[in-house]
Amino acid sequence: MxxxxxxxxxxxxxxxxxxxxxxxxxxxxxxxxxxxxxxxxxxxxxxxxxxxxxxxxxxxxxxxxxxxxxxxxxxPPDNPSRREEFLVHKSFIQEADFYDYLYPLYRKFQEKHGICVETDGLYEIPKCYKTLTEEPLEALYFDDLKVHGFQMFDRTKELTREHVLIVMKALAKMHATYFSIKDQNPELVDKYRSIKDFILMQCHREEAAMKIFNEKMKQQALDVLKHSKDEEFVKKIQKVLSVELHKILEEGISIEEPYAILCHGDCWVNNIMYKNDVNGVPIECRLLDHTIMRYASPITDLMYLIFSGTTKVLRDKHYQEFLDVYFENLSEFIKRLNSDPEKLFPRSIFEHHLKKFGKFGLVMAIILVPMFTSSAEDIPEMDDVADEYQLSKEASGSVMNFTSSKTIGVYEKRMLGILQDMVEFGYI
CATH class of the missing domain: 3.10.450 (Nuclear Transport Factor 2; Chain: A,)
Structure with missing residues (x-):
């Protein structure tokens, strides 16, 4: 080694x-x-x-x-405020369940249908050696993916077409497996229908820190409208964002059966590791951090990754390709698992869900793009953020200021492109 x-x-x-x-x-x-x-x-x-x-x-x-x-x-963090504000115990319980129950179920189901997981199935999951779930001494022990040539993607860089496509294919296999288990053995996954959304849980708490944070991020997004001379566009965005951000989130993750599945829930670049070939082109990925799995339309995972992690320039060239590759791989893998993709998630429903739930991508971009366009020294310490929320129930401008004068231009260009595409694609 x-x-x-x-x-x-x-x-x-x-x-x-x-x-x-x-x-x-x-x-x-x-x-x-x-x-x-x-x-x-x-x-x-x-x-x-x-x-x-x-x-x-x-x-x-x-x-x-x-x-x-x-x-x-x-x-888990030791800081009591951080544990409370970020629902740390629940997140460890949920991720442990993924590695102890759900992924072994996925593997067994694929093998049952003649799929070799390591070469041709859903292998994009790191090995977990052990989970501990007793509060406050939770823990997860993983294989170190760097040993196998995987690296974190620099969140301040722009995802390429290849980076997105390789994740679309992995998500397609994950979603197809859940769809097929739900179709053939629904009792094995029925418990996930009642899973509660992490972000909404944080927002619905009294004087919720997450709600305060989200509204600050929303205002930052609204501020970029000063760069647009299209009055109709500006008014449309202002109207959409006139309500609290978690209300838009609720619409974006509403459950529409029978097409809801258990999604990754937190599919952004910090939760993906890539292995590259000698030319720097990604050839494999691994999906990390299954802490906030979400029972919703599979569209939510796609919107999360694409709108939080890509630029308008890339979407202008490849957005439809991203969607097509995902859908083709989803349908093919469902067939390999001996279910009918036309029954479980036909193209007409896929397109309908894009229009209905595409706004979820806007919500997550508003929350995450400030982090993508900030250098490490500009990101606040999470312990400090949690402590301040606990003390004052409101974060000051300084503690939650992700962007600096050096990066604000990058943020504004990125966010304006997201807002423009949301309107252009008919998602808002």
């Missing part, structure tokens, strides 16, 4: 004995090594702005100066 050994003297162990005990158990299960037969190197597993509801460590198991095992350990 060729990989640079990390050495961070500041981190000498995981922050609780339970975490260390679980780590040692995984090492023994995987390598059959006793505690005195190896050493462990710890380092930070993510950068500022990469993870909002967890603390990530990289753990390398070394024997004879060679890395034998490399893990990513995701732990």
């Amino acid at each position: 060729s990989q640079e050994i990390c050495d961070n003297d500041k981190i000498v162990k995981l922050p609780n004995e339970l975490y260390e005990k679980t780590l040692r158990e995984i090492i023994y299960d995987e390598l059959k090594l006793n505690n005195n037969e190896y050493e462990i190197k710890y380092s930070e597993g993510s950068s500022k702005g990469d993870n909002y509801n967890g603390i990530v460590y990289r753990v390398q198991v070394i024997k004879d100066n060679e890395i034998k095992l490399s893990l990513i350990v995701k732990l």
